[in-house]
Amino acid sequence: MRNALLIAGRELRSYLRSPLGWIVAAAMLLLDGLLFQVGAMGGAKLSAQVLADFFYYSSGITMVGAIALSMRLIAHEREKGTLVLINTAPIRDTEIVGGKFIALFTFITGVTLLTAYMPALIFVNGRVSIGHIVVGYAGIVLLGASAIAIGLFASAFARTQVIAAVLGAAILGVMLLLWMAAKVADPPVSGFILGLALHHERQRAFMNGVLRLENVVYYLVITYFFLLAAIKTMEARRWR
Amino acid sequence: MIEIQALTKYYGDRKAVGPLSFSIAKGEIVGLLGLNGAGKTTTLRILACDLLPSSGSVRVDGLDVVDNPDDVRARVGYLPDHPPLYDEMTVAEYLLFAAKIRGLTGAEARKRVDEVTHETSLRGVRDDVISTLSHGYRQRVGIAQAIVHKPQLLVLDEPISGLDPVQIVEMRELVRNLRHEHTTLISSHFLSEISETCDRLLVMREGEIVAAGTEEELSTRLLEGGSIIITVRGDGAHAKRLLTTVKDVRAVEVVGGHHGSTTTLRVDAVRDIREDACRTLVLADIGILELTRSERELESIFLTLARPDGAENGARS
Numbered sequence: 001m002r003n004a005l006l007i008a009g010r011e012l013r014s015y016l017r018s019p020l021g022w023i024v025a026a027a028m029l030l031l032d033g034l035l036f037q038v039g040a041m042g043g044a045k046l047s048a049q050v051l052a053d054f055f056y057y058s059s060g061i062t063m064v065g066a067i068a069l070s071m072r073l074i075a076h077e078r079e080k081g082t083l084v085l086i087n088t089a090p091i092r093d094t095e096i097v098g099g100k101f102i103a104l105f106t107f108i109t110g111v112t113l114l115t116a117y118m119p120a121l122i123f124v125n126g127r128v129s130i131g132h133i134v135v136g137y138a139g140i141v142l143l144g145a146s147a148i149a150i151g152l153f154a155s156a157f158a159r160t161q162v163i164a165a166v167l168g169a170a171i172l173g174v175m176l177l178l179w180m181a182a183k184v185a186d187p188p189v190s191g192f193i194l195g196l197a198l199h200h201e202r203q204r205a206f207m208n209g210v211l212r213l214e215n216v217v218y219y220l221v222i223t224y225f226f227l228l229a230a231i232k233t234m235e236a237r238r239w240r
Numbered sequence: 241m242i243e244i245q246a247l248t249k250y251y252g253d254r255k256a257v258g259p260l261s262f263s264i265a266k267g268e269i270v271g272l273l274g275l276n277g278a279g280k281t282t283t284l285r286i287l288a289c290d291l292l293p294s295s296g297s298v299r300v301d302g303l304d305v306v307d308n309p310d311d312v313r314a315r316v317g318y319l320p321d322h323p324p325l326y327d328e329m330t331v332a333e334y335l336l337f338a339a340k341i342r343g344l345t346g347a348e349a350r351k352r353v354d355e356v357t358h359e360t361s362l363r364g365v366r367d368d369v370i371s372t373l374s375h376g377y378r379q380r381v382g383i384a385q386a387i388v389h390k391p392q393l394l395v396l397d398e399p400i401s402g403l404d405p406v407q408i409v410e411m412r413e414l415v416r417n418l419r420h421e422h423t424t425l426i427s428s429h430f431l432s433e434i435s436e437t438c439d440r441l442l443v444m445r446e447g448e449i450v451a452a453g454t455e456e457e458l459s460t461r462l463l464e465g466g467s468i469i470i471t472v473r474g475d476g477a478h479a480k481r482l483l484t485t486v487k488d489v490r491a492v493e494v495v496g497g498h499h500g501s502t503t504t505l506r507v508d509a510v511r512d513i514r515e516d517a518c519r520t521l522v523l524a525d526i527g528i529l530e531l532t533r534s535e536r537e538l539e540s541i542f543l544t545l546a547r548p549d550g551a552e553n554g555a556r557s
């Protein structure tokens with residue numbers, strides 16, 4: 001755990017010292033603000049609907065931010081030649097992947113939570129429950145964790161950041177659009193495919209302030225699966 | 241310290257290394273020579289546990305790199321051909337990070353960072369951001385990270401590559417100073433760069449060791465003697481006559497003309513005649529200003545061994 005935290009600390013500092021981290025954070029917050037003002041607050045709506053719309057837009061922005069930054073986690077170090085430093089230190093691949101994940105998860109969660117003033121603005125002219133806000137953010141954070149894990153796997157697998165970005169976006173895209181595939185399939189296959197979809201039904205519950213254990217477990221399993229895939233990819237690369 | 245037995249490494253169907261066997265004793269500085277693609281970097285990466293071998297046994301301090309990779313990593317300091325530096329960190333921050341991920345505690349790491357910045361003459365730049373450093377300093381930081389945890393084995397992949405002549409001299413001195421604490425394996429594709437630094441040379445070609453020994457041993461075996469360059473006082477005519485009479489000398493020629501009161505001669509012989517040549521000239525009261533092996537000879541030894549078309553000569557070793 002100590003090694004994972006060391007790697008996480010260095011990684012997190014690198015976001016704050018490079019333009020990329022600030023640019024992604026600024027872009028995420030700007031888009032969140034614009035979509036909240038124009039999309040979520042547009043038209044006459046119930047306060048709960050405004051909040052649900054805000055979480056809908058914010059979840060998409062968090063996913064894009066997570067993929068944009070996760071592509072560099074391992075592939076960037078491989079390209080720069082710095083991966084060899086941690087590869088030749090007495091650190092397990094689990095700690096390397098874990099540290100990278102913790103760093104980006106902390107960053108993305110931090111930026112996402114900086115949007116908290118937007119739901120708070122609803123209280124000026126409306127009323128929503130604190131529980132709704134907390135559950136909505138929990139959904140975004142869990143979705144962000146899954147997107148980071150997918151991007152981390154792509155970054156461990158690909159030789160370059162560009163390939164990692166394309167691969168990560170492709171996996172994420174397929175998992176987002178599985179609900180469409182479910183429409184053309186027959187039960188019980190359609191139900192299975194729909195259950196795998198990353199956003200459609202799973203996020204809807206969180207957006208509406210409904211916390212279901214199955215949805216939480218789903219995101220945790222997706223995150224665990226792709227982190228494990230990233231670790232195994234790192235291990236396999238040493239045999240190449 | 242290092243025992244390698246029948247090591248092979250394949251990238252897909254292409255054999256990069258092997259079968260390779262050699263051993264290095266504790267405290268030795270050994271040079272691994274070869275042209276690009278000879279398998280040097282792959283061998284060093286396997287020793288540093290960055291890559292796994294396809295077959296064979298690689299042991300560092302008695303520990304197998306496949307069975308005990310973390311224990312081996314704790315004993316090895318590795319500088320790859322491009323130093324693994326995080327450009328946005330300062331030198332001190334980077335070395336502290338490198339020390340901590342090698343298992344040192346905070347206090348130990350800070351102490352070692354102070355020591356290695358002193359050993360590698362980095363104190364003046366310890367608070368500078370790495371991206372602002374020159375190539376020579378970046379190479380020094382690379383060495384500092386490799387020794388920060390006091391490894392028993394130091395593996396340096398072309399540490400002199402790209403350095404200017406002053407930096408090369410400084411780097412040689414730095415590596416020599418490290419011999420007291422570490423067994424060192426250095427790779428290079430220039431014999432002249434490491435022949436002065438190393439106790440022993442291993443020459444690799446197409447993934448295998450084709451020759452091993454000191455520079456003199458290799459020279460004697462492969463070139464059956466070689467050439468020496470002697471600078472003497474005077475016009476060199478008398479020295480040339482005397483040197484021609486030394487046993488086993490094949491030819492003596494004046495090189496570079498006559499400069500002021502000195503003359504430089506090149507002596508080709510079928511064995512190492514440095515001692516005899518020196519004695520002959522001194523007894524004749526001819527002042528010797530310099531006596532050295534020819535740089536050209538060093539490179540010809542290396543090319544004979546390392547080039548694929550040098551297989552016939554290499555086999556003689």
